[in-house]
Amino acid sequence: MIYATGAHERNIHGLGIVGSRVDGVYAAGEVQTLMDIYGILPGKEVVIIGSGDVRLIMARRFALEGAKVKAVVEIMPYPGGLTRNIVQCLLDFNIPLLLSHAVVKIIGRKRVEKVVVAKVDEKLRPIEGTEFEIPCDTVIIAAGLRPNIDLLEKLGVIIDPSTGGPVVNELLETNVPGIFVAGNALVVNDLVDYVVLQGEIAAEGAYIFVTNNGIPIYDWKPIIKVAI
The missing domain is CATH 3.50.50.60 (FAD/NAD(P)-binding domain)
Structure with missing residues (x-):
């Protein structure tokens, strides 16, 4: 998703x-x-x-x-x-x-x-x-704006307090397998160009996830660290 x-x-x-x-x-x-x-x-x-x-x-x-x-x-x-x-x-x-x-x-x-x-x-x-x-x-x-993450929180997705959005890996996948996030739901973007790029990355990640039958191709590691 x-x-x-x-x-x-x-x-x-x-x-x-x-x-x-x-x-x-x-x-x-x-x-x-x-x-x-x-x-x-x-x-x-x-x-x-x-x-x-x-x-x-x-x-x-x-x-x-x-x-x-x-x-x-x-x-x-x-x-x-x-x-x-x-x-x-x-x-x-x-x-x-x-x-x-x-x-x-x-x-x-x-x-x-x-x-x-x-x-x-x-x-x-x-x-x-x-x-x-x-x-x-x-x-x-x-x-200002805040990412709309109510549903993600209910699903157990880890949220980064510094951005207000989810913690994701390089394919913008959350800690919940199969859930990818893009656009202002991930982080409030200054330019629409960034939103488009995130959409492309998330789509690539979702494609890999589906074609691999939902089996992770590597261990999930976040690229956005949760602030302590």
């Missing part, structure tokens, strides 16, 4: 954000669908979590559509996007970029009313006493 279920966007629970479960909290993919496919502006006062290039371009898109981006919040001490996008998407539109900060709480009744932001230390932990509020009606979670 070739397992290629892709990845899913990280949600507020995966980021450790607490608070109210209210309307106005969106994943980046949801927002792109609403705006690009249906022509719907999700909100008027927006806070974006994450500063990768897609998030920066999204901030500019909101500004051009008439919304006010209150801040782009980045937990790392440096932005995730290209310098030109920092300039063209944030500085040119007077959108604040808060580095070494994290959204720690969402507050609202029926819809988002504000978020609580705090500075973080070198271990990315919120620093007590640095919290402040940003009024907004929309929060965009754009803090």
